[in-house]
Amino acid sequence: MNSLLKGVNLYLIAMPGSGKTTVGRELAKQLNYGFVDTDVVIEKTAGDKPITQLFAEFGEAAFRELESNVLAQVCGFTQLVIATGGGIILKRENWSYLHHGLIVWLDVPVELIYSRLAEDTTRPLLQDVDPRAKLRELLETRQPLYAQADLRITITEEETPEQIATRVIEEIPTVLKQNIHPPEDRSLDKRN
């Protein structure tokens, strides 16, 4: 699979709590790829400030700016699995970066996300009086955007991160895009 992908990055998109970070780490291991989590890079860039603090101090718009900057940097590298933040799909400019690689949507039912994140305080957008309703509301706006992924992986409750990663890898050949060039081809593009 690694040779079939030829270094092309995988970008995981999905609702918060869908397992982008967890499955992404496992995917990288199975593919012998590097792993990057855009949220972690954002926190480091901001001097090790947690995402919740960045939202509280500077607001969501400032966070989104940082997120786009990080994505732009990361997509210059190859052989990476990139776990994005759930809202990365909101900005049109981000799609031009995501399309440098193969985009995978981890489609997880709201109820399963809710059960996973019930005790979690690290997702500022879900610190709501009714997090279940908030999740539904977020999904309603975002679903058409997530649906623009190259590959949709519908996830059930029983699957471990390892099993999901294996399934992603098995499905990649069905969607390898003609227009995705392995990194070594990019210089040829410039000459033509």
Ligand SMILES: Nc1ncnc2c1ncn2[C@@H]1O[C@H](COP(=O)(O)OP(=O)(O)O)[C@@H](O)[C@H]1O
């Ligand atoms: N396949 C899975 N089975 C059980 N728990 C999972 C699975 N994937 C993720 N989780 C758990 O769900 C929570 C959210 O996962 P995370 O990887 O942080 O999601 P995201 O990065 O999409 O927000 C974490 O507590 C994680 O351990």
Ligand SMILES: O=C(O)C1=C[C@@H](OP(=O)(O)O)[C@@H](O)[C@H](O)C1
């Ligand atoms: O859905 C969102 O808008 C967000 C998701 C979070 O990442 P995860 O999807 O990894 O939870 C993080 O980027 C931030 O809290 C905003």
Ligand SMILES: [Mg+2]
């Ligand atoms: Mg994450």
